[in-house]
Structure formats: C-alpha cells, structure tokens
Amino acid sequence: MSIKAAVAGASGYAGGELLRLLAGHPDIDLVTATAHSQAGQPLGRVHPQLAALDLTLTETDPATLGSADLVFLALPHGESAALAAQLPAGVKIVDLGADHRLIDGAQWTKYYGGEHAGTWTYGLPELPGQRLQIADSDRVAATGCYAVATTLALAPLIAADLIEPADVVVVAASGTTGAGKAPKPHLLGSEVMSDLSPYKVGAHQHVPEIKQATGARSLSFTPVLAPMPRGILATVTGRPTSCDITGAVVREVLADAYANEPFVHVLADGQQPHTSATLGSNSCHLQAAVDLDSGRVIVVSAIDNLGKGAAGQAVQCANLMLGLAETAGLPIYGTR
Ligand SMILES: NC(=O)C1=CN([C@@H]2O[C@H](COP(=O)(O)OP(=O)(O)OC[C@H]3O[C@@H](n4cnc5c(N)ncnc54)[C@H](OP(=O)(O)O)[C@@H]3O)[C@@H](O)[C@H]2O)C=CC1
Numbered sequence: 169m170s171i172k173a174a175v176a177g178a179s180g181y182a183g184g185e186l187l188r189l190l191a192g193h194p195d196i197d198l199v200t201a202t203a204h205s206q207a208g209q210p211l212g213r214v215h216p217q218l219a220a221l222d223l224t225l226t227e228t229d230p231a232t233l234g235s236a237d238l239v240f241l242a243l244p245h246g247e248s249a250a251l252a253a254q255l256p257a258g259v260k261i262v263d264l265g266a267d268h269r270l271i272d273g274a275q276w277t278k279y280y281g282g283e284h285a286g287t288w289t290y291g292l293p294e295l296p297g298q299r300l301q302i303a304d305s306d307r308v309a310a311t312g313c314y315a316v317a318t319t320l321a322l323a324p325l326i327a328a329d330l331i332e333p334a335d336v337v338v339v340a341a342s343g344t345t346g347a348g349k350a351p352k353p354h355l356l357g358s359e360v361m362s363d364l365s366p367y368k369v370g371a372h373q374h375v376p377e378i379k380q381a382t383g384a385r386s387l388s389f390t391p392v393l394a395p396m397p398r399g400i401l402a403t404v405t406g407r408p409t410s411c412d413i414t415g416a417v418v419r420e421v422l423a424d425a426y427a428n429e430p431f432v433h434v435l436a437d438g439q440q441p442h443t444s445a446t447l448g449s450n451s452c453h454l455q456a457a458v459d460l461d462s463g464r465v466i467v468v469s470a471i472d473n474l475g476k477g478a479a480g481q482a483v484q485c486a487n488l489m490l491g492l493a494e495t496a497g498l499p500i501y502g503t504r
C-alpha cells in the first residue's frame with residue numbers, strides 16, 4: 169500500500185529537494201505541494217528541475233494537508249508549530265524547521281525569539297538510541313543543517329571520551345541555499361560570488377542544538393557563507409583527553425560508531441571530504457587527524473545541506489516512522 173505524502177513549503181529550497189526525493193520514492197506518493205506567496209504557480213515555474221512533475225502549488229491549508237498520511241513541514245521558523253497543531257493526531261509529521269528541536273525552551277527563545285512550541289523526537293537516526301525513538305514517533309523534528317554536519321563529527325568523540333567537551337571549536341562553510349530562497353540583499357550573486365564571509369559570529373542558533381545532541385559544554389561556532397549553491401564543510405576541533413590519541417585512534421572511533429550506517433562514510437586515510445562529493449546524496453563524509461603542534465583533534469565533515477542537512481534527513485526519518493527501509497528513495501552517492 170502506497171503512502172500519501174504532502175509537503176508544506178514546497179516552493180522553498182528544502183521543499184523543492186523534498187519533492188525531488190519523494191518523486192523517486194518507491195513507497196510514497198506525493199499528493200500535495202503547498203506554498204505561501206507562490207500558491208497557484210505551476211511547479212515547473214518555481215522549480216524548473218521538477219517541470220516534468222505535473223503539479224500546481226496550492227495554498228497551505230490544514231484540511232488538505234491533513235488528508236495525507238505523512239506531512240513534511242519546510243516552513244520558516246515559527247510557522248510549523250501553529251500548522252502542526254491543526255493537523256489530525258494520526259498524521260505523521262516531519263518538521264524541517266527548528267520549532268520543535270530544542271528541549272530547553274529558554275534557549276529556543278534566546279536564539280529564535282518568541283514562545284517555545286514544545287519538543288519533538290530529534291531526527292538524527294545515527295545518534296545512539298535515536299533510530300528506535302524516531303521509529304516509535306508520529307512527530308519528528310529534523311536536525312538543522314550545520315547541526316547534522318557538526319554532530320556526526322563530534323558526538324562519537326565526546327561519547328568515547330577522546331576530547332574535552334568544554335573546549336570545542338567549529339568553523340563551517342555553507343552554500344547559499346542554506347539561507348533559504350526568500351530574497352535577501354546579502355545573497356545577491358554579485359555579493360556572494362568571489363567572496364567568503366563569516367556571519368552570526370558567536371551567536372549562531374545551532375549552538376544549543378549541537379550542545380544538546382553531542383554533550384559539548386562549550387562550543388565556539390563560526391559559520392561562513394561560501395560562493396556555491398549547496399554543501400556544508402564543517403571543521404570540528406577539540407582538545408584530546410590524553411596524549412596517546414592519534415589520528416588512527418580517532419578514525420577507529422568514528423569507523424566503529426558508523427560501521428553499520430548506510431549514510432555516514434569515514435574516508436580512507438589520505439582522502440579528504442569534498443562538499444561536491446556529497447551533492448544530491450543523503451551522505452556525510454568524515455576524515456580525522458590529530459594536529460601534534462597545537463594538540464587538537466580535527467574532524468572534517470561534508471554534507472549536502474539540502475540532502476543530509478534537510479530533505480534527505482527528513483525522508484530518512486519518515487522511512488523509519490513508516491516502517492519502510494531506511495534507505496528507500498535516498499541516494500547514497502553524490503553527483504560530484
Ligand atoms: N535550506 C536549508 O539548507 C535548510 C533548511 N532547513 C529548514 O527548512 C525550512 C525551510 O527552509 P528553506 O527551504 O531554506 O526556506 P525557503 O525560504 O527557501 O522556503 C520557505 C517556504 O515556506 C513558505 N512560507 C513562507 N512563509 C510562510 C507562511 N507564513 N506560511 C506558510 N508557508 C510559508 C514559502 O512559500 P512561498 O515561497 O510561496 O512564499 C516557501 O515555500 C526552514 O525552517 C529552514 O530552517 C533546515 C535545514 C537546512
């Protein structure tokens with residue numbers, strides 16, 4: 169029996185990638201794609217890559233969405249909670265926004281503003297114990313894009329006591345689709361091309377999410393806007409807990425943590441992650457080293473922000489919630 173799925177926020181970048189993945193999913197039928205200012209537009213006018221999908225974007229109406237078995241919410245922060253509250257309890261929901269990710273409501277208010285809507289199951293299946301919780305949930309909050317790239321690199325190091333949780337430094341570059349499709353002056357091609365620039369320095373909203381997911385106690389996080397459409401490259405460094413920790417030890421801890429994971433790949437010694445190698449896929453590529461001069465453990469992580477960082481992760485969670493094969497409809501290999 170095929171599952172009926174709806175996507176709210178389908179005219180956005182994350183929503184468009186969801187449509188692309190769902191159109192190729194063997195067990196899911198895409199029945200509804202909704203938008204806000206672009207409701208009424210034929211899909212191919214908004215997402216030319218999806219022109220062959222004969223769909224028109226409709227209004228974001230709870231009654232229409234509520235007739236699906238599964239709803240993906242790819243809406244701006246603060247919009248998901250009100251809509252989710254109007255959907256029937258039996259409908260499974262994956263929220264790609266941040267409304268339900270954090271446990272600590274005060275942290276949500278500090279970083280996002282407004283009242284916290286509550287906490288849903290955190291949608292990162294590779295965290296210990298999380299896969300079963302996701303499979304048992306009707307409401308799942310998919311992870312933030314930088315949070316995926318950073319957490320997959322960092323969580324096993326802290327769990328294995330390889331690094332000090334109170335001294336973690338992350339610098340991460342993202343492609344421009346990470347900022348959404350709504351027009352913003354700093355995202356004009358003429359501003360972004362030939363430029364690298366940091367933003368939200370010392371104040372990024374994914375810091376509490378990464379701390380919650382990894383157990384890090386102090387985290388310096390610097391995001392950088394990169395002149396490319398898609399991809400995140402996160403460099404995560406921490407102070408080792410012992411001088412016996414070598415690059416080989418770190419690689420072994422990561423390889424053990426992800427031995428059975430279809431989407432997380434610890435690269436062979438000598439290979440480095442490339443964002444382009446993960447493009448279009450739901451994969452994360454990791455490499456580790458120890459810098460003997462500064463005494464830092466370094467793990468570099470690459471994902472597609474619209475893949476494992478958004479739509480791919482959301483479909484992976486939905487597969488688990490529906491009892492389908494976890495990899496169904498999800499590319500493992502990037503297009504490069
Ligand atoms: N881009 C990324 O890499 C990632 C995004 N996310 C999260 O996914 C969500 C969507 O992000 P993204 O696709 O980048 O954003 P976009 O700005 O590209 O798209 C936003 C979507 O929401 C719709 N929308 C805007 N306002 C409203 C409203 N008031 N009511 C209903 N719908 C509305 C827009 O419709 P219209 O265009 O018709 O106005 C559009 O379809 C966000 O919460 C984001 O944080 C998570 C991980 C990564």
Ligand SMILES: CC(=O)N[C@@H](CCC(=O)OP(=O)(O)O)C(=O)O
Pocket residue numbers: 264265266311312313314342343344345346347348373374391393
């Ligand atoms: C390049 C860029 O601006 N990226 C966005 C990522 C936001 C995102 O997708 O994460 P959430 O799901 O938590 O919103 C940012 O840094 O705020």
